[in-house]
Structures are given as C-alpha cells and as structure tokens.
Amino acid sequence: MKSIVLTGIKPTGTPHIGNYVGAIKQAIEMSENSEYDNFYFIADYHSLNALKTSEELKTYTKELACTWLACGLNPEKVVFYRQSRIPETTELCWILMNVTPKGLMDRAHAYKASVQANLEKGADADDGVNMGLYNYPILMAADILLFNTKFVPVGQDQKQHVEMARDIAKYFNKKYGYTFVVPQEKIQEESATLLGLDGRKMSKSYGNQIPLFCDEGTLKKLISSIKTDSSLPTEPKSTNCVLFDYIKVFGSPEKINEMEKRFAEGISWADAKKELFEMANEYIKPMREKYNYYMEHFDEVESLLKLGEEKARVIAKETLERARKAVGVID
Numbered sequence: 001m002k003s004i005v006l007t008g009i010k011p012t013g014t015p016h017i018g019n020y021v022g023a024i025k026q027a028i029e030m031s032e033n034s035e036y037d038n039f040y041f042i043a044d045y046h047s048l049n050a051l052k053t054s055e056e057l058k059t060y061t062k063e064l065a066c067t068w069l070a071c072g073l074n075p076e077k078v079v080f081y082r083q084s085r086i087p088e089t090t091e092l093c094w095i096l097m098n099v100t101p102k103g104l105m106d107r108a109h110a111y112k113a114s115v116q117a118n119l120e121k122g123a124d125a126d127d128g129v130n131m132g133l134y135n136y137p138i139l140m141a142a143d144i145l146l147f148n149t150k151f152v153p154v155g156q157d158q159k160q161h162v163e164m165a166r167d168i169a170k171y172f173n174k175k176y177g178y179t180f181v182v183p184q185e186k187i188q189e190e191s192a193t194l195l196g197l198d199g200r201k202m203s204k205s206y207g208n209q210i211p212l213f214c215d216e217g218t219l220k221k222l223i224s225s226i227k228t229d230s231s232l233p234t235e236p237k238s239t240n241c242v243l244f245d246y247i248k249v250f251g252s253p254e255k256i257n258e259m260e261k262r263f264a265e266g267i268s269w270a271d272a273k274k275e276l277f278e279m280a281n282e283y284i285k286p287m288r289e290k291y292n293y294y295m296e297h298f299d300e301v302e303s304l305l306k307l308g309e310e311k312a313r314v315i316a317k318e319t320l321e322r323a324r325k326a327v328g329v330i331d
C-alpha cells in the first residue's frame with residue numbers, strides 16, 4: 001500500500017502568492033509523484049475561529065477550491081475535499097480529546113501568542129480565546145489520523161501542530177493498542193522566505209499581500225510597490241532582497257541568471273520591477289484563466305469536491321470504526 005500524504009489549507013482569506021509558493025505549488029508537485037496517495041483538503045472548520053461572517057467563509061472556501069484546481073491539482077490523482085463534509089473528523093476529534101493532556105494544548109504556539117498579547121495589553125489572559133482556538137490542534141490531529149497519514153507537508157509554522165498530532169496518536173495507541181499510523185511532518189523550507197511587499201511576513205493584517213489571481217493591472221501596481229533600498233538607478237543592486245526572492249519564484253533558471261548579472265551591473269529598480277511583472281504575469285496567466293473559469297462554473301468544482309468527499313469518507317468510516325472499537329463504544 002502506498003504511503004498517505006495529507007495537507008489542508010484553511011480558507012481565511014483570498015489566496016495570495018505566499019500561499020502558492022509556500023504550500024500549494026509543492027503539494028501539487030508532490031501529488032505528481034506516484035509513490036504516494038494524496039489527500040488535500042479545505043480546512044473550513046479550522047477557519048471558523050478566525051472569520052467574522054458566514055459570507056466570508058463561503059467566499060474564501062470557493063476561492064480556495066478554485067485556486068487548488070487552477071494551480072493544477074488533478075482530482076483524479078488527489079482526494080480533494082472539504083473538511084466539513086467529512087463528519088467523521090469531528091467525531092474522531094472528540095475521541096482524541098480524551099487522550100490529549102490539557103497541558104499539551106497550553107503549550108500550543110497560537111494559543112500562547114494570544115495569551116501573551118492579552119497580558120501585554122493588561123487584559124485577562126484568555127480574553128477573546130474560544131475553544132475552537134484552544135482545541136485547534138486536536139481537530140488537526142483528527143484530520144491527519146483519520147486518513148492513516150504518513151507525511152504532512154506543511155510550513156514551519158505548522159510543525160508544532162503535526163508534532164502534537166504525532167503525540168496524540170502515540171498516546172492513543174499506548175492506551176488502546178495500535179490504532180493510528182503515527183504521522184510525520186515534511187517541512188517546506190521555501191515557504192519561510194517569500195515576504196510581503198514591505199519586507200515583512202506576508203499577512204492580511206499588514207495589507208502587504210499579492211493576491212495570486214488579481215488582474216494584470218493590479219499585479220503590475222502591487223509589484224511596483226515592492227519596497228526596495230535607496231540605491232541609485234545605475235548602482236549595483238543586492239540580490240538579497242524581496243524583489244529578487246520573487247524573481248527566483250517566477251523566473252526560469254536562465255532568466256534568474258540573467259537578472260543576477262543585471263543586478264550586479266546596476267539595473268534600475270523600475271526596470272527590475274518591469275522584468276518581474278513580465279515573468280510573474282507570464283507564469284500566472286494560464287492559471288488565472290483557469291481560476292476565472294472555475295469561479296464562473298462553480299458547479300463543476302462542486303461535483304469534483306463531492307467525488308473527493310465520497311472517496312474520503314470510505315476511509316474515514318473505516319478509521320473511525322477502528323477508533324470506536326478501540327475505545328469500546330462499539331464491539
């Protein structure tokens with residue numbers, strides 16, 4: 001049997017270039033490797049604690065589904081689904097809660113960051129913290145364990161969550177006998193490097209993102225707003241900058257080489273940005289066309305998701321039954 005690779009993305013915003021480079025691109029490349037069976041999903045329940053309205057959830061879920069497909073996910077090769085359509089996930093989550101020490105959740109980075117921020121502003125430690133945030137890692141463990149996952153490709157920021165899923169699997173197996181495959185993270189290094197327009201981490205709250213499928217005009221405008229140093233037009237430029245990081249994403253090896261030379265010789269920032277726009281636009285254009293198509297024909301996407309959901313539930317039911325037997329609620 002092939003090893004299972006599984007990863008999810010939560011629909012909390014319009015997909016941007018950082019999401020593409022950090023997660024989607026590599027996940028799709030991995031799915032082309034026939035060594036594995038791949039499960040890729042939209043973690044809609046995970047985004048509930050971050051979103052304000054149901055409309056946002058609907059919009060971002062639709063955009064994310066169309067993005068996966070536009071970027072080349074092949075639904076015949078990958079089991080592609082929405083987390084919320086697999087009710088076995090939340091049932092398993094409850095079972096897993098009972099082998100998860102509270103102390104483990106207290107140590108989760110996201111929870112600790114909220115507590116820290118509260119304390120710094122003199123608020124109650126748990127101000128604004130709901131149980132969805134607190135239990136987030138257990139739901140993620142359920143996502144992973146439900147499908148007998150061996151490898152979980154994620155960015156560095158999710159490493160701790162996968163480690164927790166591994167701990168939870170081990171606690172369960174120890175208490176009830178071997179039930180779950182013990183998963184392992186596969187850290188995607190590149191994801192750490194693609195920064196936002198202003199050189200800070202790409203984040204909705206900084207407004208420094210480039211939406212992956214914005215129109216050409218917007219793409220051009222955003223690229224021209226990338227922050228650069230104050231070296232004069234003819235001075236040599238350092239390739240150690242955000243602009244060059246983007247060139248490395250979108251340029252062919254030859255183009256990257258050429259740009260390295262031109263940076264050393266002293267290309268103006270304006271010309272460098274023009275070059276980057278051409279590269280990025282050429283790269284993104286075919287995907288953008290597919291994206292716009294799927295956005296307008298969402299019924300097609302919907303049927304692909306349903307197909308994936310049917311496939312996913314066959315395995316989900318098997319695993320859940322194993323867990324239910326292990327704990328003793330069924331014989």
Ligand code: TRP
Nearest residue numbers: 006007008009010043046140143
């Ligand atoms: N927490 C992940 C993120 O924020 C999304 C996610 C949910 C996930 N469940 C998962 C990733 C299971 C990998 C495996 O990006």
